[in-house]
Amino acid sequence: MRIHRLALVACSTVMTLALPLTLNAQQHAHGQAPANRPAAIASLLRDLAQVEQKMIALAEAIPEESFGWRPGDGVRSVSEVVMHVAADNYFLPTFAGHPAPAETGIRNGDYPSVQAYEQRQVTKAEAVQAMRHSFAHLRGGMEMADDSFLASQLDVFGSQMTGMDLAVITTTHLHEHLGQLIAYARSNGVVPPWSRS
Numbered sequence: 173m174r175i176h177r178l179a180l181v182a183c184s185t186v187m188t189l190a191l192p193l194t195l196n197a198q199q200h201a202h203g204q205a206p207a208n209r210p211a212a213i214a215s216l217l218r219d220l221a222q223v224e225q226k227m228i229a230l231a232e233a234i235p236e237e238s239f240g241w242r243p244g245d246g247v248r249s250v251s252e253v254v255m256h257v258a259a260d261n262y263f264l265p266t267f268a269g270h271p272a273p274a275e276t277g278i279r280n281g282d283y284p285s286v287q288a289y290e291q292r293q294v295t296k297a298e299a300v301q302a303m304r305h306s307f308a309h310l311r312g313g314m315e316m317a318d319d320s321f322l323a324s325q326l327d328v329f330g331s332q333m334t335g336m337d338l339a340v341i342t343t344t345h346l347h348e349h350l351g352q353l354i355a356y357a358r359s360n361g362v363v364p365p366w367s368r369s
Contacts, residue, residue, distance in 0.1 A: 259290035261306035265313035
């Protein structure tokens with residue numbers, strides 16, 4: 173009787189400990205965010221929301237006739253910067269197993285597919301819409317991150333990094349291009365919307 177009771181206690185303990193792992197695996201399989209989002213990801217998602225809002229507002233504020241402007245030969249135009257951001261927002265999550273939508277043509281590990289996407293000739297409205305959709309995709313991928321992903325080892329362009337490294341690089345990359353768009357906007361007489369009195 174005592175052995176039977178110990179077996180029941182052991183079995184219920186194992187099930188209690190395994191349930192959160194099973195639920196977390198099911199959430200990932202069904203595209204649901206983990207129940208306990210890591211604090212680092214929560215911080216990065218807040219930052220992502222701010223940079224997204226600024227980049228979209230800035231792209232919308234730059235007139236269409238300035239979307240072809242570039243500061244010099246061999247440097248991305250305004251439109252190309254917007255499309256580059258959109259392309260990388262789709263591409264970087266592929267390293268974490270979050271594929272880009274098929275209609276983008278962007279494939280995991282295939283940088284030429286990224287370049288083809290970002291070099292498409294688009295109107296201002298199409299570029300802004302592409303960036304808006306790409307941020308939703310990126311946010312969806314980041315929302316799936318859990319502690320095991322953050323600690324996982326990834327191969328990104330032949331470099332080993334953790335999932336946390338990838339999440340940080342992804343958000344810092346956006347700030348790099350936000351600064352670039354601010355400089356482009358001001359060079360074209362456009363004051364960033366959040367800086368206006």
